Amino acid sequence: MSFQCPRCVIDTNVLSDFYECGCLPLIWQLFPGGVWIDPYVSEELKVKYQLDVQHALAHLQLPYTFTNDYEPEHYAEMQEIKERRRALKHADISCVIQARLQQATCLSADNAVYKTCQERGIKVSRHGGILEEAV
């Protein structure tokens, strides 16, 4: 079995929860393959939690990656998910898409995001599962 360096995509709730309790660096330690934060998640954090992700993570010296240039088919997939699950937000959906794109684990404690990932065969972990995932 080839060695895999785990990578993850963080959703709004997990990011804000870990940030609030001051243990955000833990995620970076557990996922050395890279941490992705979608621009929609950054926007949601800014609007709803007044958290400037770029500034906060720079301050903590935690580098993250984001996909800014989606292909048309990714937008089509977002549209398709939104049409089937109207009660998901764009930040939720983009995490699902991003996780599949990066072949990363989607870190989300949200029932709906969790279920959507599972339906699409995307690896997903809740708070407790984050540690389990890294073992």
Added chain:
Amino acid sequence: MNIQEYIAKRLLEARIEAGLSVVAVADAIGVVRQTYSKFEQAQGVPSVTQLIALCKLYNKPIGYFYDDDEGTFRFAMRADNPAMLDTTLRNALISKLKNIYAVEEAANARQPEDLPNSLPIFTAREEDLLRVEDKAAEERRRLGIGDATCVGDIVALLESFDIRVIPFSHQAEDGLVSGFSAFSDKYGTAIYVNNHPSVSVERQIFSICHEYAHIIFHRDDYTGPAKTYKTRGKSVSPEEKVANHFAACFLIPEHALRKQFFMQGGGWAYEETVLRLKSIYRVSFACMVDRLSKCRLITPKNAAWLWGITRHKGWHREEPNPIGEPLSYKGRLLVLSRKAWEAGTASESFLSDLLELNRKELSVLLEKWYADQEAGEDVFSMPQVRN
């Protein structure tokens, strides 16, 4: 139409709607004109950050450019100043209706619309108002409240018949608007009511019934060009008179009022008489005086005396003995939210927007739901309100 063409079409429509040039938009999102033009010609798609910037620039919800078409929204606007329904308020109201539709779908609670029969009445002659009164009685029967009692929870009542009653809080600089109603071919019918602290509960109840009347009598107005009605002063639009008359008849059926009035001793109505009656029917003092007068239960002299008291004591501006308990606009949404959350079809972030809860309030709610879940309680408790 593929997604690239779809995004291009929406970008073009939004720019035209905003009245901006290609150069201005390109500058605003930090690209050259040619690059932006390519987006509108479906020769490329903007990046996520550009799309977010464009949503902000055009005052559109996030995801607007690739979300499926929301159909047509028609607002029946009744105000002396139609500018009160500005783009920001309009978008907020549409967004609320879309979110309710989404949670209904997520909770598997969508039902076919059960709107009352339309009865177009655009004049307010005496014979028209008699028809309006008959229709109010018919609606009370249809909604199962008969003609002998007060309406009770008007929000729950209308929602059980697929009319969404959606609150918004808005204090315009140049006055207050009580409500709107809207039809959307995709998302259904909604009554919007202003629950700003300066709007009494009595006025909110009356506004809901008033808007309901427009849905019955002026439904054609929602499909034609948007209309504005005169709501105040001597030249009040006949449509407004019709809606006001319906609301009064619906909230205070003559038969029931007559009985209650005579139970208070009949004859001359004192302010105490009116206060007692208004608390029974959950209407304003002014509304009750008007109704007593129109039902000819009090003499013109008695009515003039009561109007004098109303003006003298400022009760036309500030309600005496107001209803203390606010209307519950979230009852059904909470049930639907919980069902959707349990089913894993609505995200927590979505629910916080829908229920207008901040992070802490949402956490408290979710903790309770988790605790209930762990306790193995039956959480699927949709009330069966339809007969």
